Amino acid sequence: MLKPFSAYFIILLQCCYSYSQDSVDLDDLRGQYEEIERSYESQKLELERLVQIGYGGEVLRSDLASLAQNVEVLLERLDGLGENLALAYSARELDLEPPEIDIWAGRKNSSPHEGSILPGQDIYFSINSDWISSHLPVTLEWSLAMPDGQVSEMLSKVYSIEELEPGNDYSFGLRTEGMKEGLYRVSLAYGAIDSEGGLKKAEKIFEIKSGGLEIQKLIVTEDKDGTEQTETIRSAENHYVFAYYTAPTAEGAVVAQFAIEEFASGDVVFENKSALALRPERPIQRAGLVIDPEGMGLIEGEQYKVRTKLSFKTPEQRLNGTSIAYFSYGEVDGSCKITAIYASENDESFNEAPAVFKPMDTIYLGLGYESTLRTEDLKIGISIEDYYTQELIKEVIIDHANDPEKSFDKIIVPFSTEGLEKEQRYRINVSVGAEGSGTEKSSSMFDYGIYPPPExxxxxxxxxxxxxxxxxxxxxxxxxxxxxxxxxxxxxxxxxxxxxxxxxxxxxxxxxxxxxxxxxxxxxxxxxxxxxxxxxxxxxxxxxxxxxxxxxxxxxxxxxxxxxxxxxxxxxxxxxxxSKPFDLSIRDQDVIYKDDRDPKTGLPIKAEYWEAYPWLRDKITVEVKALSFDLEGDLHVKSILEDSNEILIDEKKPISVRANITEEYSWTLDQPALRFDLATKFPDIEIERDFCKKILTTVRLKSRDDGYEEVQEAITAQWLPILSWEDNLKDIYEDQDDQPKEGSYKRFEIIPIDDMKGPFESFMIGRADEYIDGLDIYSIGRDKLENIVRDEEYTLVGVERKRENNGNLVESIYEKKFPVLIMLEGSQGKQAAFWTKQFTNTITIADWEE
CATH class of the missing domain: 2.60.40 (Immunoglobulin-like)
Structure with a gap:
């Protein structure tokens, strides 16, 4: 029979593939294996062919011998592959270079901590996740050796990692509150999950040290000079809390914080914070607090906890020291307080409930407690009951030795899951107490038989x-x-x-x-x-x-x-x-923001408006940009004069715009409707009302595809330019003595706005002693002034006499105030105006005195 070897080889190859590429080329081993596999199948088919032929004798023996020789060669090659695989497997064990252990202080994923650890700091030990991912599957076993060299049975953690879990840093955390100062050694045993050669170990030494600030003892005493703890305050007289501490030899102050809590509830009944000057000459210094039972509202028969924190800040670091003491007000036997309920998958980790367990044979439940009892034994109870029906499922009662000098302790015990149903919720009930004293109880819950949510x-x-x-x-x-x-x-x-x-x-x-x-x-x-x-x-x-x-x-x-x-x-x-189907905008509607009125024209420029003359704004232009999709829509534009509601534009049109393309649509404004006819309003002219035509334009675009509609509005204030009496009017005779003595003559010349083109038409209303023709303003002859003074009811305001060669010249000065409007229009229909509500005109009439 030929020897099958496929399964054997595949298992070895898969085990070693991820770990031995540096020492042995596994791709080459895989290629050799596939070649042997093909040859093996070929020899197997050849054997079947020989059996089916049915011949015997020397020919069959010769063929079988040849076949056996080929198989022997394949087996030798397979043995060689096995040696190479063993080499790869050994290399895997040798390839686990030791990881570097980092210490985080205060919080996870912070910068690696250098130097000693301050008492009370939370610390975390970790290794680089890249090291873990490159050595999967791997076992990590954290442990801690105390200053006396003993390895803690409680402070440890084990990870068996087959693949990385997102968010899991596989760290090992410690709370150093209450831990002694000294040198500690954290150890990490590591190796492949299926390793037969044992685990290797990496270590790191760290020190818990107060940095020169250390509380030697914290006591409650009835004596101002007391140095020993008084456990019970039996009267309402003042007592004292003293923290004896060593401090660095330096100038400055120690900040002392004291808090008194009810032991049972944890409620703070009193807090105090003060600063104390350091006294370098004293090796042991003291910070204190007066306990006033009545002033603090202490209740007789209750137990209390004193928390103390001392801190001192140096340029290098902030030094801290913490401590806890207990006392009772009146006779109290002591009591216990449950601080945590644990629900874990093993007895090496203390995970607080509530918890979720997948199906397993054993779960571990327990509690942590704080005790001020002085008895030697405690009764601890842990039970499981149905969360909804309160039916008792399992219960254990434990006699636990009590160490009066140890305030905090915790215990965890195994529970068989027999009798627990999958996908059910259960309640954990825990209790701790002593014979003759009260029992502290608490509860939490866990869900059993539930797999973690799928990825x-x-x-x-x-x-x-x-x-x-x-x-x-x-x-x-x-x-x-x-x-x-x-x-x-x-x-x-x-x-x-x-x-x-x-x-x-x-x-x-x-x-x-x-x-x-x-x-x-x-x-x-x-x-x-x-x-x-x-x-x-x-x-x-x-x-x-x-x-x-x-x-x-x-x-x-x-x-x-x-x-x-x-x-x-x-x-x-x-x-x-x-997707917004389109962007819609009205072109060239630039808003100009002003703060006040123009001192020359009095125009209302405090509000925002679009400043434009009619001949600069002869059309309305709308921009439509189709965005992510082609646009089919209906565009409606309507422009009206706001004061008269006269319609300038009112048009609807269908439009089509390709995606990401901008199209413009324009409409010409009705220019005759924008002309200013101030003569009909004279003299009751108001600049804000009569020098401005407000055009309200409404643009409405609606998409035919989805009904999306957008409306844009613009109010265009078309202002009639106001010409300046100083800048747009040229005085022909700057010296009045040079003016002609008789007949009419050209008195002023109008300087039009640059954009205005002649020939010009003009008219003047309100002034009788001058007339206008185009850009020229003429003064009437002096022979007509007397009639104007009489007919227009001028007021005599002064008389001057001058002695001349021909006799005495008497000049009578007349004055009148009235509005004046001058309108100017160019050949292109562009208009401008001079306007004043109160023009003061003076006429002088000279006569020889007889």
Missing amino acids: WQDYLRDLLVQVKTPGSENLTVSNSSTEIKFNSSISVNLEPIYPIGLRSDSHFEWSVNETEYWRPKKFKSRDIPLNGTVGDWAFNFSPSEIGRSSVYYLQLRYFHRRNRSRTGEIVYTHEFRI
Whole structure:
């Protein structure tokens, strides 16, 4: 018979493949094995052929001998492969280089700590996760040796790691509160899970040291000079708490914090914080607190705990020291307080309840407690009962030795899971006390027979989510967010999956929500029981059918019915954003922000407005940009004069814009409607009202595909330019003595705005002593001034006499105030105006005195 060897070789090859590539080329070994396998199959077929032929004699013996020789060669080659595999397997053991142990102080994943550890600090030991991942499967066993060299039986942790768990750093944590100062050694035994050569060990030495600040003892005493602990305060007279400490030889102050708590409840009844100057000349220093039972509200017959923390800050570090003491007010036998309830899978780790256990033979339950009892023995009870019916399932009562000098302790014991039902919740009841004293009780819970939730991402690889949009190709989503249209439809296809560990009351729920997490508004959902009764796990929705929103969150949630909150675990989520079909804007509507009124024109420039003249704004232009999809829509533009509601533009038109393309649409404004006719309003002219024509433009665009509509509005304030009496009016005769003495003459010349082109038309209202022609303003002859003064009712405001050669010249000065409007219009219809509400005009009439 030929010797089968396939299974033997595959097992060895798989065991060594990940560990021996540096020393032995496993790809080459695999190739050699496959070649031997093929040859072996060939010889096997040859043997079957010889048997079927049925001949014998020398020919058969010769053929069989040849066949046996070939098989012998294959076996020799297989033995050689076995040696190489053994070499690879040994190399695997030798390849486990020792890991470097890091210490984190205060919190996990901080920078590696250097130097000693301060008492009371939380510390964590860890190794590099890359080292772990490169040596899987691996065993890690943490342990701690105390300053006396003894290895702690309680402070340890074991990991058997076949594959990395996300978020697990495989660290070993310690709370140093209450631990003695001194040198400690943390050890990590490591090796392959299936190693036969034992585990190797890495070690690190660290020191717990107060750094020069150490509380030697903390006592409660009735004597100001007391040095011994008084356990009971029997009167309402003042007593004292003293912390005796050593401090660094330095200048500065120690901050002392004292807190008094009720032992049973943990409530703080008094706190005090003060600073004490250091006294380097004293080797032992003292910080204290006066206990005033009545002032602090202490209750007779109660026990109390004193917590003390001393701190001293140096430029290098902050030094701390902590300690705890107990006292009772009046006669008290002492008591216990349960500080923790434990529920673990082994007796080497103390994980606090509540807990979830997968099916197993044994679980470990226990408690931690704080005791001030002075008795030698404690009674500890641990029981399991049905969470809902309170039926007692299991119970143990333990006689536990009590160490009066040890305030804190914990215990954990094994429980067989026989009698516990899968997928059920149980209550843990614990108690601790002593004969003749009260018993402290507490409870927690655990769930039994529940596998950890499946790694759903491994099962959702074939999940298919598609988007169908009219006029576009179907899209299979891949990223975490996808843009869709309001009339898109989303379909989800998922083949039924039933991972190991599903609870019998497990469910999936597909839902589409308006928000991702916080109190989501569900537009649509579908519940799928995971008990095999439903074979179709598909889900679909369309925004147009379930309600409009800017965003939709598709979610798949895993939960079980017993979880009454039904929050469960979201195992898949995808964000669908409704793609805005288009961007709509009105062109050239630039907003100018002003802070005050123009001192020259008085224009209302405090509010925001669009400053433009009619001839600069002769049309309305609308920009439409189609975004992710082609746009088919209806565009409606309407412009009206706000004061009169006169319609300037009112037009609807269908438009088509390709995706990611911008199109412009323009309409010409009715210019005659924008002309300013101030003569009809004179003299009751208001600049804010009459020099401005407000055009209200409304643009409305609606997508035909999904009904999305957007409206833009613009108020365009078309201002009539106000010409400046100083800057736009040129005085022909700067010296009045040079003016002609008789007849009419050109008095001023108007300087128009640059954009205005002649020839010009103009008119002037309000002034009778001048007239206008185009850009020129003329003064009437002096012979007509007397009639104007008389007819226009000017007021005589002064008389001046001048002595000249021909006699005495008498000048009568008349004055009147009135509004003046000058309108100017160019050949292109562009307008501008001079305006003043109160123009002061002076006319001087000269006569010779007889």
